[in-house]
Amino acid sequence: MTITIKTPEPRSEGARAFLARRQKQILIDGVWRDAGSGQRFETFDPASGRLLAELAEATASDVDEAVASASAALTSKEWKGMTPSARGKLLWKIAELIDAHVEELAELETLDQGKSFRTGRFGEIPASAEQFRYFAGFCTKILGTTIPTSIAYQPEGREIFAYTTREPVGVVAAITPWNSPMLMAAMKLAPALAAGCTVVLKPAEETSLTAIRLVELMLEAGLPKGVVNLVTGFGEVVGAALTAHPDVDKVAFTGSTEVGKLIVSAAQGNLKKLTLELGGKSPAIVMPDADMALAIPGIARGIFSNSGQVCVAGSRVYAHRAVYEEVVDGLSKAAAALTLGHGLDTGTDLGPLVNRKQADRVAGFIAEGRSEGAEITSGGNQTGEFGTFFEPTVVTSVRPDMRMMREEIFGPVVAVTPFDHPEEAIAYANDSPYGLAGSVWTQDLSSAHRLAARVKAGTIWINCHSYFSPELPKGGHKQSGWGYENGAPGLENYLETKTVCAVI
Numbered sequence: 342m343t344i345t346i347k348t349p350e351p352r353s354e355g356a357r358a359f360l361a362r363r364q365k366q367i368l369i370d371g372v373w374r375d376a377g378s379g380q381r382f383e384t385f386d387p388a389s390g391r392l393l394a395e396l397a398e399a400t401a402s403d404v405d406e407a408v409a410s411a412s413a414a415l416t417s418k419e420w421k422g423m424t425p426s427a428r429g430k431l432l433w434k435i436a437e438l439i440d441a442h443v444e445e446l447a448e449l450e451t452l453d454q455g456k457s458f459r460t461g462r463f464g465e466i467p468a469s470a471e472q473f474r475y476f477a478g479f480c481t482k483i484l485g486t487t488i489p490t491s492i493a494y495q496p497e498g499r500e501i502f503a504y505t506t507r508e509p510v511g512v513v514a515a516i517t518p519w520n521s522p523m524l525m526a527a528m529k530l531a532p533a534l535a536a537g538c539t540v541v542l543k544p545a546e547e548t549s550l551t552a553i554r555l556v557e558l559m560l561e562a563g564l565p566k567g568v569v570n571l572v573t574g575f576g577e578v579v580g581a582a583l584t585a586h587p588d589v590d591k592v593a594f595t596g597s598t599e600v601g602k603l604i605v606s607a608a609q610g611n612l613k614k615l616t617l618e619l620g621g622k623s624p625a626i627v628m629p630d631a632d633m634a635l636a637i638p639g640i641a642r643g644i645f646s647n648s649g650q651v652c653v654a655g656s657r658v659y660a661h662r663a664v665y666e667e668v669v670d671g672l673s674k675a676a677a678a679l680t681l682g683h684g685l686d687t688g689t690d691l692g693p694l695v696n697r698k699q700a701d702r703v704a705g706f707i708a709e710g711r712s713e714g715a716e717i718t719s720g721g722n723q724t725g726e727f728g729t730f731f732e733p734t735v736v737t738s739v740r741p742d743m744r745m746m747r748e749e750i751f752g753p754v755v756a757v758t759p760f761d762h763p764e765e766a767i768a769y770a771n772d773s774p775y776g777l778a779g780s781v782w783t784q785d786l787s788s789a790h791r792l793a794a795r796v797k798a799g800t801i802w803i804n805c806h807s808y809f810s811p812e813l814p815k816g817g818h819k820q821s822g823w824g825y826e827n828g829a830p831g832l833e834n835y836l837e838t839k840t841v842c843a844v845i
């Protein structure tokens with residue numbers, strides 16, 4: 342099957358107007374301008390190959406200016422002097438503007454990234470607004486404590502008064518990936534601003550459009566200049582300059598484990614604080630008593646949505662032998678029923694992968710697996726005029742040592758393995774350098790919570806997969822990352838504690 346696709350015209354006035362302004366700029370200290378070098382790079386619709394925009398290609402000297410602007414804004418009257426209540430209102434206003442532009446933002450995300458319009462319109466864009474709404478509430482509730490001390494050596498007749506205050510960690514470099522571009526940016530910007538930090542945002546070079554539009558909306562909401570700066574460009578240049586910069590206090594990164602490790606090295610110079618949301622190889626364990634009417638569509642959605650380009654995608658399914666055939670059959674039928682096409686076409690379930698390179702990478706895993714004896718029960722082919730699509734694929738007869746079972750594929754590929762005893766399922770599930778997420782499918786309460794406790798991962802879902810919300814902390818155990826995003830722990834990572842101890 343070869344799909345030839347044209348880019349449909351976006352329906353929203355906003356997306357059309359945004360794309361009509363073909364050349365995009367970077368934002369430094371409240372001013373949009375070209376990169377210092379004057380260089381640009383192009384961004385395309387991965388479904389049709391159409392050129393969408395030319396982006397400013399920033400270099401290290403632009404990064405220096407962006408960081409200087411963020412440093413100055415940290416102590417500016419407009420930002421540091423803003424009351425917590427006003428900061429909360431500002432975040433809420435940003436959420437309202439995102440909601441008001443939801444159609445436009447979803448269309449831009451589909452065009453730039455490939456995902457189905459539905460995913461953006463009803464999932465990721467409203468979820469981005471919710472990030473700002475959730476963290477808006479924290480602004481007025483960032484509290485220190487008073488501490489009764491037991492220190493024995495205060496001078497006669499004096500007392501000790503000790504307390505803590507919370508301070509923003511400082512200048513944050515937010516480096517985001519291409520799988521859910523707007524949501525990943527919102528997940529960093531919202532807590533950073535709630536904490537009073539300032540930010541230099543570097544979106545993925547493949548998908549920078551919604552980040553640009555989001556920052557425009559943030560300025561429209563009244564964000565003071567310098568509080569958020571935006572530099573578009575390449576990871577090895579802009580990302581590397583930010584992570585090594587002596588005046589960046591923290592890096593908030595989502596992306597590959599490989600780049601996560603590079604950032605750990607680069608951050609050594611000034612011992613930056615790091616939160617790293619890295620890769621995953623998340624297991625789904627299906628017990629013999631699972632409710633199949635929930636499990637099959639839930640597992641299918643957990644791996645195939647966004648064409649598998651999801652850090653928590655449930656790419657390894659372990660099914661009890663009593664239900665193994667039913668799971669393989671059910672997932673294969675669910676895969677075959679999904680329609681590939683342009684994300685803006687209403688009948689489309691799955692768009693292309695983000696680019697040819699990513700689709701080639703997925704195809705490489707499948708070819709290697711096949712040569713080692715893996716069997717494909719559905720899909721398995723790279724397709725589309727530009728080779729950017731990949732069919733939703735179900736694989737069986739895999740072994741734990743195969744590369745497709747150890748590395749993050751980041752495509753619509755799920756491998757199903759039978760097990761006989763829950764201990765075997767736990768051993769399989771934990772046999773991975775990753776520990777991001779996992780799901781357990783059973784109607785037995787005890788078995789559900791026992792399995793949840795035994796699988797090493799930052800999130801376990803029971804009878805669901807890939808359920809997110811800003812109040813649910815999300816982070817990786819093992820090599821899936823450091824620190825947490827969302828929930829109260831997500832705010833903590835943007836705050837320092839200061840202890841004040843006084844003899845009075």
Ligand code: NAI
Nearest residue numbers: 517518544545576577580581596597600619620652749751
């Ligand atoms: P990547 O990790 O290279 O890209 C993520 C971000 O890091 C981008 O903004 C990029 O510009 C930036 N970056 C790249 N090199 C950098 C450096 N040296 N210093 C600082 N920042 C840098 O991901 P890539 O190469 O686009 O995708 C490769 C694989 O990574 C995917 O197939 C997938 O397995 C994994 N990945 C995982 C993600 C997740 O959410 N877990 C997201 C994106 C990719």
Ligand code: MG
Nearest residue numbers: 576577597600
């Ligand atoms: Mg890369």
